[in-house]
Amino acid sequence: MALGSASFFIITSLIWPFRLTVNAAGCVVVVAGITIAKVETELLEPNATGIARAAALLRAGEVVALPTETVYGLAANALDAQAVARIYTTKGRPADNPLIVHVTGSEQAAELVTEIPPAAEALMAAFWPGPLTIVLPKRDLVPAITTATRPDVALRAPAHPAFQEVLAASGLVLAAPSANVAGRPSPTSAEHVMTDLAGRIPAVLDGGEASIGVESTVITLTSGEPRVLRPGGISVAQLSDVVGPVTIDDAVLAPVAADFLPGAPGMKYRHYSPRTPLIAISGPLRAQIDFLTQEAATRAMGIMSFDDDAAAFAPLPTISYGRRDDADSQARQLYTALRAVDDLGVDLVYVQIPGQNSGISAAIRNRLLKATGHQIISLN
Numbered sequence: 001m002a003l004g005s006a007s008f009f010i011i012t013s014l015i016w017p018f019r020l021t022v023n024a025a026g027c028v029v030v031v032a033g034i035t036i037a038k039v040e041t042e043l044l045e046p047n048a049t050g051i052a053r054a055a056a057l058l059r060a061g062e063v064v065a066l067p068t069e070t071v072y073g074l075a076a077n078a079l080d081a082q083a084v085a086r087i088y089t090t091k092g093r094p095a096d097n098p099l100i101v102h103v104t105g106s107e108q109a110a111e112l113v114t115e116i117p118p119a120a121e122a123l124m125a126a127f128w129p130g131p132l133t134i135v136l137p138k139r140d141l142v143p144a145i146t147t148a149t150r151p152d153v154a155l156r157a158p159a160h161p162a163f164q165e166v167l168a169a170s171g172l173v174l175a176a177p178s179a180n181v182a183g184r185p186s187p188t189s190a191e192h193v194m195t196d197l198a199g200r201i202p203a204v205l206d207g208g209e210a211s212i213g214v215e216s217t218v219i220t221l222t223s224g225e226p227r228v229l230r231p232g233g234i235s236v237a238q239l240s241d242v243v244g245p246v247t248i249d250d251a252v253l254a255p256v257a258a259d260f261l262p263g264a265p266g267m268k269y270r271h272y273s274p275r276t277p278l279i280a281i282s283g284p285l286r287a288q289i290d291f292l293t294q295e296a297a298t299r300a301m302g303i304m305s306f307d308d309d310a311a312a313f314a315p316l317p318t319i320s321y322g323r324r325d326d327a328d329s330q331a332r333q334l335y336t337a338l339r340a341v342d343d344l345g346v347d348l349v350y351v352q353i354p355g356q357n358s359g360i361s362a363a364i365r366n367r368l369l370k371a372t373g374h375q376i377i378s379l380n
């Protein structure tokens with residue numbers, strides 16, 4: 001990219017007399033192995049100027065954080081191996097974790113895969129644009145780094161208008177993982193992205209709060225029965241209505257053994273985690289209150305609860321994430337609450353986990369089980 005397109009500052013007194021390397025992105029300046037310079041991150045409005053700026057940066061091989069209806073993504077040209085490499089280094093993402101490629105729809109998808117079977121076509125027709133990612137065998141033009149050397153590629157047409165406009169304006173297909181530092185909760189606002197990546201990326205396009213709040217459902221159609229690799233914005237019941245029976249990857253519901261390779265490589269990593277240890281809790285409210293009151297006598301602990309239950313846990317430090325009977329509101333607030341857990345200033349946080357494993361609650365349960373390392377206290 002042109003260096004002038006992002007404002008730079010370099011602490012020159014620190015760099016002399018060492019050799020200075022500025023990579024093509026201008027994001028990283030390495031001096032004797034130490035990163036000392038940053039870009040100033042532009043916060044772009046989702047208007048014509050902001051869209052054009054995001055598209056220009058992406059066409060120049062840069063990474064830009066973009067809003068989607070699920071979570072914000074850290075986007076780059078999916079067909080440019082160097083641009084995609086920048087996604088991995090910026091996030092600190094493990095090299096074996098492939099990226100989702102975002103497209104305008106089934107026509108663009110068809111250019112990236114060897115074939116679109118009828119089941120995939122039906123899913124695209126039913127759920128695109130929207131929170132469904134479909135894994136299909138890739139064509140050679142998709143670089144190995146985009147799919148972490150896998151022979152298949154994950155495709156999604158996002159519904160957020162600003163993302164769609166950037167796709168149209170850039171003419172690119174965009175690889176984009178969630179725009180968080182690896183291991184942190186996914187960002188559902190431009191502010192979350194800034195917290196994690198300000199100074200490391202040239203721009204964030206502010207498209208407001210994500211309307212869904214958890215990531216897309218990932219389904220593979222590369223062999224046999226359709227298999228859900230990650231629960232998300234589209235439920236298993238919705239999928240079955242369109243393609244009949246679907247199986248669920250083992251990594252979705254249970255902890256992953258060291259020697260097990262999940263269908264979605266990302267599912268083996270601990271994710272969505274605050275720094276404060278987190279334990280899930282479920283069961284009748286009365287039993288939860290009794291249990292937590294006892295626990296609170298022995299350590300500094302807090303609760304991440306449903307809105308309606310927060311008062312019942314007073315005076316323990318509490319943060320809430322949506323109404324007990326409204327899974328959509330829980331999904332929207334889940335990551336904001338997980339990001340605020342560390343601010344409670346306690347040694348341990350118990351989080352109320354939805355009881356049912358259907359609809360979007362399945363995604364919320366999956367994220368919370370991963371955030372807690374599958375530690376759950378079930379009371380009755």
Ligand code: TXA
Pocket residue numbers: 068070071072073074097098099100131133135147150152153154156158176177178179214215216217218229230263264265266267
């Ligand atoms: O809603 C979303 O999906 C967001 C927005 C930005 O689109 N993206 C997202 O990306 O959540 P990421 O990278 O955080 O999660 C992608 C998941 C990972 O678990 C990854 O391993 C899996 O999808 N995945 C990607 N490509 C795959 C492939 N070819 N085969 C199997 N799993 C794949």
Ligand code: MG
Pocket residue numbers: 177178186
């Ligand atoms: Mg992610």
